[in-house]
Amino acid sequence: MLVFVATLLVTLSTLGVAERGMKGVIGDQEYTLLSGAASFLDDRIAARVTQVEALASSIPPQLRTDWSALRPLLAEQVRLWGADQFLNIVVFDNDGDMRLSLRALRVPPDFSARGTDYFDRVVETRRSMISAPRRSRLTGEHIVVFSAPLLDASGRVLGVLAASVDLQHSGFLRQIGTLKPGRTGYLFVMTQQGVIIDHPDESRLFQHIGMTPGGNRGTEMALGGFEGWVETPSKDGTDAIYAYKRLRTTGWILAARYPTDEAFAPMHAMRQNAFFSAVGLALAAGLLAWVLVFQLLSPLQALRDNVAAIRDDGADIEVLRDGRRDEIGELGRAFHALMAERERAESARAASEKRLRLITDNLPVLISYIDRDYRFHFGNATFEKWFGVAPPQLIGMDLAGLLGEEAAGDVAPHLEQSFAGKSVTHEIGIPLRGEPRILQATYIPDLRPDGGVAGVYALVHDTTHVKEVEEQLLQLARVDTLTGIANRRMFGEALQHALDRMRRSGKPLALAYLDIDYFKKINDTWGHGVGDEVLKEFARRLTLGVRATDTPARLSGDEFVVILEEIGSREEAERIAAKIVAAMRVPFHTSAGPVQASTSVGIALSQPGQTQEQLLAAADSALYAAKGKGRDGYAFFEERAGQGR
Numbered sequence: 001m002l003v004f005v006a007t008l009l010v011t012l013s014t015l016g017v018a019e020r021g022m023k024g025v026i027g028d029q030e031y032t033l034l035s036g037a038a039s040f041l042d043d044r045i046a047a048r049v050t051q052v053e054a055l056a057s058s059i060p061p062q063l064r065t066d067w068s069a070l071r072p073l074l075a076e077q078v079r080l081w082g083a084d085q086f087l088n089i090v091v092f093d094n095d096g097d098m099r100l101s102l103r104a105l106r107v108p109p110d111f112s113a114r115g116t117d118y119f120d121r122v123v124e125t126r127r128s129m130i131s132a133p134r135r136s137r138l139t140g141e142h143i144v145v146f147s148a149p150l151l152d153a154s155g156r157v158l159g160v161l162a163a164s165v166d167l168q169h170s171g172f173l174r175q176i177g178t179l180k181p182g183r184t185g186y187l188f189v190m191t192q193q194g195v196i197i198d199h200p201d202e203s204r205l206f207q208h209i210g211m212t213p214g215g216n217r218g219t220e221m222a223l224g225g226f227e228g229w230v231e232t233p234s235k236d237g238t239d240a241i242y243a244y245k246r247l248r249t250t251g252w253i254l255a256a257r258y259p260t261d262e263a264f265a266p267m268h269a270m271r272q273n274a275f276f277s278a279v280g281l282a283l284a285a286g287l288l289a290w291v292l293v294f295q296l297l298s299p300l301q302a303l304r305d306n307v308a309a310i311r312d313d314g315a316d317i318e319v320l321r322d323g324r325r326d327e328i329g330e331l332g333r334a335f336h337a338l339m340a341e342r343e344r345a346e347s348a349r350a351a352s353e354k355r356l357r358l359i360t361d362n363l364p365v366l367i368s369y370i371d372r373d374y375r376f377h378f379g380n381a382t383f384e385k386w387f388g389v390a391p392p393q394l395i396g397m398d399l400a401g402l403l404g405e406e407a408a409g410d411v412a413p414h415l416e417q418s419f420a421g422k423s424v425t426h427e428i429g430i431p432l433r434g435e436p437r438i439l440q441a442t443y444i445p446d447l448r449p450d451g452g453v454a455g456v457y458a459l460v461h462d463t464t465h466v467k468e469v470e471e472q473l474l475q476l477a478r479v480d481t482l483t484g485i486a487n488r489r490m491f492g493e494a495l496q497h498a499l500d501r502m503r504r505s506g507k508p509l510a511l512a513y514l515d516i517d518y519f520k521k522i523n524d525t526w527g528h529g530v531g532d533e534v535l536k537e538f539a540r541r542l543t544l545g546v547r548a549t550d551t552p553a554r555l556s557g558d559e560f561v562v563i564l565e566e567i568g569s570r571e572e573a574e575r576i577a578a579k580i581v582a583a584m585r586v587p588f589h590t591s592a593g594p595v596q597a598s599t600s601v602g603i604a605l606s607q608p609g610q611t612q613e614q615l616l617a618a619a620d621s622a623l624y625a626a627k628g629k630g631r632d633g634y635a636f637f638e639e640r641a642g643q644g645r
């Protein structure tokens, strides 16, 4: 389209320039023609002037006032010139009276040439002249008069010889009519004052140019002195080329009118031809340009198709390297490099993702990403192992869908804190595959650059086993490793709890403090191993000898205690002590054979407001008393130390 429009524009503007140039040529031609015609007319007029001057001067001096003798001379001369040169030749005397006329005229009695330009000026200047166009007073015809003085020897004017030319019928001006431009163009002549003296329209002859309504800029310019050509509308509205030239001899204005339509008829035909040729050319050029552009763009189209094939059908990117050695080939190679780079980055990313996936899937923890709707966005393979939910099924699942309403309700407040921007860790107990488990969950907020939280990363691990081990460790720390009964630490706790219970129930408790008699000797006699065996058996007998609710404990070496709860009386406590003492008299079966041992027991009954230490000290004091009494027996704590049985 662009080529089509451009070609048309160029053609039309070139035509416009050519037309303007052509118009100039035609105008100049017309003016040149007119100038030729003007010079022809000037020559004719000058020739007539010369004829009349020559005729006047050829008259012999004696005949210059002999009017009757002059006639045949003039008649002979006119005959020689040819009859149609002049309409008439007359001679006036120096008073202006007509003395001679070659044509027979009815001359009115008062006819005088005085007052006419052709008489007065000649008398005045004594030189020949051409009159203004005028209407003959004698014949009524439109004429111009060529007049010359008849002078005597001293140069005095004797008369005036006047030769008239019929403007309308003589063909004096008509001869130039053949020079008219074109078929409908014409020439016309007017005086400097604008009186038309020659015109193809005879009705306008000898009328002032202004008599016809309308205006003609060219003619107005010409009356103002313009010579040359101009294109302007005529009075009848049609455009025409007007040319104007003044006659040198008379000052008359010779004008030519050439209607533009006719002047440019060939031009219009040419324009039409050129227009159709231009349209054809433009169409052809446009079509050619289209084909060219199509051909130029076809590799680009192929490149586009290749890119589409790579994107939509997964075609190999190698199709982009088609080896063209131009800009499009460069573009293809640039695309190839870009895509290869992308593919490398993509496979690196995929490998990294696979690695990460492998790691996360094989970690014995739940790794997930939870969005703001509390729905899973990502989850590792552990979800399948723990909950039987495969990662793809997990996507979009909400917490209640995975954990059940109750557990989801427990988790929600912690998640909310994390969505508020905090890292949160909490524990929750839920059944997994039918077993109660303790899980520890850590929520890490996914902070956006604007500070908002997009979601939460959740890391959950099963701490059940750890808790169990912890519990075991705790238990181990409270148990005497040799005997399996409570150690000093657990004893302390148990005593505290027992004292608390006593305070609540009001039922007193007793504390028995025991020590194996001469244990050092057993060690020394049988060795430490046997000593240990005795200690274990001692603990066993102690445990068997008291109620299940009572707590036996080994404090250190061969020292033991028993917390005896809900002891109704001192007697009851003593009974138990005696029972224990009796139980220890039975020989101990060891790897080295039976070993005889015994124990001493100190008993103290708890008092209101008494501390652990005070109670223990009281029992210890009673033990001391029991030892003091010879061992293998018990003593009851009295306020005064040392008392007991």
Ligand SMILES: Nc1nc2c(ncn2[C@@H]2O[C@H](COP(=O)(O)OP(=O)(O)OP(=O)(O)O)[C@@H](O)[C@H]2O)c(=O)[nH]1
Pocket: 482, 515, 516, 517, 518, 519, 520, 521, 523, 527, 528, 529, 530, 531, 532, 535, 556, 557, 558, 627, 631
């Ligand atoms: N086999 C063994 N011996 C221990 C253990 N702990 C402490 N002993 C020993 O137990 C003995 C305790 O002796 P003491 O209580 O001081 O004295 P005793 O010989 O029992 O005399 P009395 O208490 O006055 O009747 C020491 O010789 C310790 O070395 C242990 O775990 N195993």
